[in-house]
Amino acid sequence: MPPTPAPVWEIIHGFRRYWALVAALDLGLFEALASGPLDAAALAEAVGVDIHRAGLLADALVVMGLLTAAPEVPGVTIGSQPPPSPPGPPSQAGPPEPAGRAAGSGRLVYNLGLVAANYLLRDGQRSMARLVREAPGPHERWPELAETLRRGAPSARVEDDPGAFYPNLARATAPLQRGVAAAVARELAAPSGHQALVVDLGAGAAPWALAFLGAWPDARGLAVELPEVVHVTREAAAADPAGDRLDVVAGSFHRVELPAGGADVVILGHVLRTEPRTAARRLVARAAAALRPGGTLVVADYPRPDVPSPAATTETLMALTILATTGGQGAFRAADLYGWARGAGLTPGPTYTPLAGQTVLTATRPGGPSPAARPAPRPGLRPLGSVYPPSESRE
Ligand SMILES: C[S@@+](CC[C@H](N)C(=O)[O-])C[C@H]1O[C@@H](n2cnc3c(N)ncnc32)[C@H](O)[C@@H]1O
Known part of the structure; x- marks a missing residue:
């Protein structure tokens, strides 16, 4: 039996992880979460990216161990609430999907992980935020x-x-x-x-x-x-x-x-x-x-x-x-x-x-x-x- 190709994927993922982190830093995503957890809608608004794209980047950062994500607890207000449903009769496709809903899951609330809180905030005492771009050299x-x-x-x-x-x-x-x-x-x-x-x-x-x-x-x-x-x-x-x-x-x-x-x-x-x-x-x-x-x-x-x-x-x-x-x-x-x-x-x-x-x-x-x-x-x-x-x- 050949070994799993997972190590090769891991190496390719290294490139993806790096650029996902650079994007998060460029968008100020960690700063957006610095004062507390946000749902996808609030996070999207804070970084100026639409909710689908911001949510996917945030999910990638969760996978990378830099953010945490937990289903929203009903009755607890975190960041912004989903935008109200647009007025008018529901379309053929049914009611609009609530903001931040991943297929089959409840709304997620994103939070800074400890590594991001300690090293990836731009003005943090031991910030590596600027180093991420410089450390690989030109x-x-x-x-x-x-x-x-x-x-x-x-x-x-x-x-x-x-x-x-x-x-x-x-x-x-x-x-x-x-x-x-x-x-x-x-x-x-x-x-x-x-x-x-x-x-x-x-x-x-x-x-x-x-x-x-x-x-x-x-x-x-x-x-x-x-x-x-x-x-x-x-x-x-x-x-x-x-x-x-x-x-x-x-x-x-x-x-x-x-x-x-x-x-x-x-x-x-x-x-x-x-x-x-x-x-x-x-x-x-x-x-x-x-x-x-x-x-x-x-x-x-x-x-x-x-x-x-x-x-x-x-x-x-x-x-x-x-x-x-x-x-x-x-x-x-x-x-x-x-x-x-x-x-x-x-x-x-x-x-x-x-x-x-x-x-x-x-x-x-x-x-x-x-x-x-x-x-x-x-x-x-x-x-x-x-x-x-x-x-x-x-x-
Ligand atoms: C990697 S940085 C290290 C900075 C600092 N010493 C530290 O440990 O964080 C290397 C520094 O050495 C400086 N440097 C390189 N060659 C040098 C030379 N011939 N004379 C003086 N400084 C030099 C560079 O300009 C750069 O600021």
Whole structure:
């Protein structure tokens, strides 16, 4: 007996699911449900789409686990009521079907699921709403993937025109990364006895630098970002209460002068994966040279797993995205990073896995305060306190 073709359908459905989600975001469908459940008629009116089409999109989102749908409870008013029946004698076809009626069922009432409530509202604290469009990289690169793999590079690389893609990506990724970065910052003790310096290379909207400055109220920061993208870093700093402690420098992290031996933390947030291996190794060495004794290198990324498995879907597909859209080599492995860090004189420290597939690797410059004053970091995977403390959670 051949196996079921369901896995192939699932892959095709991935395309459909993605575009259904994009449509829902474009229509503001999640916002329409943010203040409570609506029946199909009210939802249709809120998103400006006729009831049949809006209902079908909502049903698809239910199937995808982003909305819930339950039959209306008689006597309970939810959102709008169905529009009154048009005046005049019933037609040959019988009375009009009540709004929102699916064949054979009662009227459905739609509600936001927990994932949508937490991640898909545009102004949510950890919103991924903008990231949905940006995360696959420029969409037009995907249909040419076979040719890209043969040729060794896409027809246009993101880094050829950083101002076209990175500003939107940087803004889109910041809300989620801010929570991750704050959780990591809580794990690292703020140094005492001097004003701490936090350096963020390829800062984007600076979720990492600003989270550290939020956690370490006496620290100052230095964010480096490309001239084509640096307005995003400046915008983010201006909007943040800790932003007046962040110096923003326009330039390449390969060339900008860094404070030799002056930083307590250097962050490489999602930048190594797009660099060719020799450039990535050099960048780790630059970051290491900027650390003072006892200082910590923080690398947040999606390292390629040693063994592919469904459990490693996120990081494996992220690596493929890098190949499809940039001149990078499709991500590095954790062992590569530790090799580069050791080569630069650092000692590997704890590793955290804040979100599915995402790994935060640390390495420390030997020396600094005695272990009594500051516990020596131990290598190995460490649980990270909740990325979202209960008080911030909608769940
Ligand atoms: C994926 S975003 C990551 C932003 C942020 N660090 C984070 O973790 O959310 C990568 C950022 O690195 C910046 N970048 C890429 N190459 C760079 C370079 N040579 N020098 C400075 N920044 C660079 C891009 O402009 C982009 O904002």
